Amino acid sequence: MTVHVAWDESLARELIDERTGLEGAMLPILHALQERFGYVDSRAVAIVAQALNVSRAEVFGTISFYHDFKRQPPMGGTIKLCRAEACQARGAEDLVEHLEHEHGVEIDGGYQNGVKVETAYCLGNCALGPNALHDGEIYGKLDPQSLDELFALVARKAGARQ
Numbered sequence: 001m002t003v004h005v006a007w008d009e010s011l012a013r014e015l016i017d018e019r020t021g022l023e024g025a026m027l028p029i030l031h032a033l034q035e036r037f038g039y040v041d042s043r044a045v046a047i048v049a050q051a052l053n054v055s056r057a058e059v060f061g062t063i064s065f066y067h068d069f070k071r072q073p074p075m076g077g078t079i080k081l082c083r084a085e086a087c088q089a090r091g092a093e094d095l096v097e098h099l100e101h102e103h104g105v106e107i108d109g110g111y112q113n114g115v116k117v118e119t120a121y122c123l124g125n126c127a128l129g130p131n132a133l134h135d136g137e138i139y140g141k142l143d144p145q146s147l148d149e150l151f152a153l154v155a156r157k158a159g160a161r162q
């Protein structure tokens with residue numbers, strides 16, 4: 001399972017620096033960036049160009065030539081998990097723990113398997129918590145099993161959009 005993280009310049013520089021000595025370093029660098037971030041951010045282009053002493057156009061050219069490289073963050077789905085008081089009282093934090101342990105999800109972090117989980121503060125469905133929101137639909141009375149089902153649904157939808 002690949003975990004992509006949000007763009008981070010110092011991490012990008014690290015990935016680039018580790019590979020500049022390789023023969024034909026451009027491709028391993030671009031692959032490493034894509035593997036880590038899910039795409040090759042345009043902000044990486046100048047750094048790669050400088051590190052390899054080539055023009056930005058050359059880096060852009062390589063990215064465009066190989067269709068495997070993506071220029072935009074991968075599409076994914078978002079689950080907003082309510083962590084406000086009423087949902088907390090009904091076990092929202094156990095669900096957070098479950099997501100972290102079972103799915104390696106970092107709440108308010110990047111995409112995991114095409115799914116991003118963000119904190120919400122009250123979705124207006126307090127009596128039926130813990131609640132989550134996905135694509136405008138509220139999923140209430142969540143427990144680890146129904147959350148797994150929701151997670152799998154969002155991951156499937158994200159996979160279908162790739």
Ligand code: FES
Nearest residue numbers: 082087123125126
């Ligand atoms: S506290 Fe979660 S929906 Fe209101």
